[in-house]
Amino acid sequence: MPICAFRGDLDRYFSDHVNFINELTEFEYRFIKEHTSPIEEENSGFIHSRNDLRKLAFWMATGSGKTFLVHLNYLQFIKHNRGKYRIKFDNILLITPNENLSFQHIEEMKKSRIPCMLFGNTEFGDFSKFADENTIKVVDIHKLTDEKKGSGVTIDIEKFGTKNLVFVDEGHKGSSGKKWNYFRNELTSDGFKIEYSATFGQAVASGSEEGQKLFHEYGKSILFDYSYRFFFEDGYGKKYKILNLKDKAYSDEIKHKLMLVNLLSFYQQKKIFNDNYAETQEYNIAEPLWVFLGSSVNKNTETSDVLQVINFLGKFLKNEDNWVINNIKDIFEGNSGLEDPTGIDIFSPQYPEQKLKFLRESGLSPEEIYTNILKKVFHTVGSAPLYLVNIKNAKGEIALKCGTGKYFGVINIGSDGQFLDRVENECKDPTTAKILNLRIDSDDISYSLFRDINSNNSNINILIGAKKFIEGWNSWRVSNMGLLNIGKSEGSQIIQLFGRGVRLKGKNMSLKRSTATDGSSEYIPVLETLNIFGIEANYMDQFKYYLRNEGVTVDNRIEIPIKIQINDSYIKEELLIPDYNNREFKNHIFELDSYEKMEPVEIDLYPKIDVLESNESEEIRAEYKKPRREIRSPEINLLDWTKIYYQLLEKTNMITQIKSDMGGRKQHTYVAYSVQD
DSSP, rough: HHHHHHHHHHHHHHHHHHHHHHHHHHHHHHHHHHHHHHHHHHHHOOOOOOOGGEEEEEETTEEEEEEEEHHHHHHHHHHHHOOOOOOOOOOEEEESSHHHHHHHHHHHHHHTOOOOOOGGGGGGGGGGSSSTTTTTTEEEEEGGSSOTTTSSSOOOOGOOOOOOEEEEEEEEGGGGGGHHHHHHHHHHHTTTTEEESSSHHHHTTTTHHHHHHHHHHHHHHHEEEEEEEHHHHBBSSSSSEEEEEEOSSSSHHHHHHHHHHHHHHHHHHHHHHHHTTTHHHHTTTTOOOEEEEOSSSSSSOOOOOHHHHHHHHHHHOOOOOGHHHHHOOOHHOSSEEEEEESSTTTTOOOSSSSSTTHHHTTTOOOHHHHHHHHHHTTOSSSSEEEEEEEEEOOOOEEEEEESSEEEEEEEEEEHHHHHHHHHHHHHHSSHHHHHTTTEEESSSOOOOOOOTTTSSOOOOOOOEOOOSSSSSOOOSOEEEEESSSSSSSOOHHHHHHHHHTOOOOOOGGBBBOOGGGTOOOSSHHHTTTTEEEEEEOOOHHHHHHHHHTOOOOOOOOOOOOOOOOEEEEHHTTTOOOOOTTOOGGGGGGOOOOOTTOOOOEEEOOOOOOOEOOOSSSSOOOOOOOOOOEEEETTGEEEOHHHHHHHHHHHHHHHOOEEEEOSSTTOOOOOEEOOOOO
């Protein structure tokens, strides 16, 4: 459909664009008059001009084939750009968000046999004469400038001229920087601009004056809308499950427990993949990959996000005092201490769509699961130190291995040396080093593990990095994501990040889920699901906001109408007015009588986990009862009741007289819900 729409638009433009604009204007005036008020009509801003016809956009969900659409649109444009309205372009450009994505486009266009070249500052002058006029010159937007100084890699946009055919990947980038939008408009002021993005809607949803301007611009230029709502409803891409712990107040113990759940979820997918390999190949399922992303790498004021992940891996491999095995037992028994907002442990056996179902039903004990994870994920047969190995031949890469085993993971960051220096400083103290279970080494022989991560013979199971993966990296393998401090202010980057994991080849390369085609065994949908675990992140809130804007229902609820019954007899009663007897309420002393049978106060301190799933059926909430954790004597007598009493008074800002002798207090059982010290 987008191909047909683009062909129709080009055909009308190059055959008779004057008549085309007249027909569009007539239709728009009629539509606006029928559907808006006079004030809205005056401020609509949706009437096309001739320049608007030379600005087109495709709103396409991540994973829906934007890259191939660029190739097809290029070939279509070359075919239709002829006749008396033919445009003789100065250049054909493809502008990308970063250099990595530029290399990726070059690689894909070569596969499609489209003439292309990576453009640099040296391609001007006599050398440019040797390039075919239909060659696509790929340049990332960071290299464009209008204030060129010196002989660096930046390129002054004046050298390109103003009559260019420009394809823009991730077109939403213009909404976050006026300069970038200015560059693109200048390059196509007498040319043609075609933009592609998954997040046009989020980019213009700010409500600001600039947002309204972009809203009108893209409202006129979007030729085809196949955003995530339509993409998912048509059965494309993976389903998703999100568990999000956004409160920073929780201890490292709680955060590590959620990371452990993330690892168990990943191992479950890996086990299903290995046990059902023949069927996974029929549905073109790639081997699962666990990606962990942080917002920071080398913060000086607090432990960096990447280092937090490394500390967890070291803790898992050490398994001191059977920490891993004991926590797996608690998780399987529904005593994880991780609750949804309604107060139900999300790993309760009675929880709707039971978590880790296939792992529970495998019959493996927690000890066997731990041993298998060491073998299948970490390529080791027993607990061992975690080695961080600097790959000298791959800038920014740090390999991970256990003892002398094979590399099981890779950290891909910009400042690898600085990060290793920080780890080394923390490990100088022998006691700290023993606790962290970390070692540092270097490798002068191996080459990039990251570039080889999509190959069939890659041993890498875990990829760790910062937000550099949001754009410019594609993989069919991503099945589990751990996020730290992601989603607090990223805006449209949230959806870019989500798009890293929802890509799916599908049976016969249909790109569709098995549940949307001919069905499959119960195992394949588990591998067609992206699991996202957020820690100290607002990812859930941002993602729900995005889905609602897309028109996707995010709350599984059933509305039951309740008829209101009016108590007519009560209406006959006179209105009762309290009589305060001219006494000031704040000076009134309330006397509270103690009651022996009064229920004890319950304090719920379990961490709350936001849960969001793209279920295709309605959930039914099962009845669940929390386990009681009690503080009994003699520990209760260790509490400073006088201090507690006065803190309560201070907290409530009230003067209360209690008719009871605190010194002669009877022994009671005080109940509290807590998983923290």
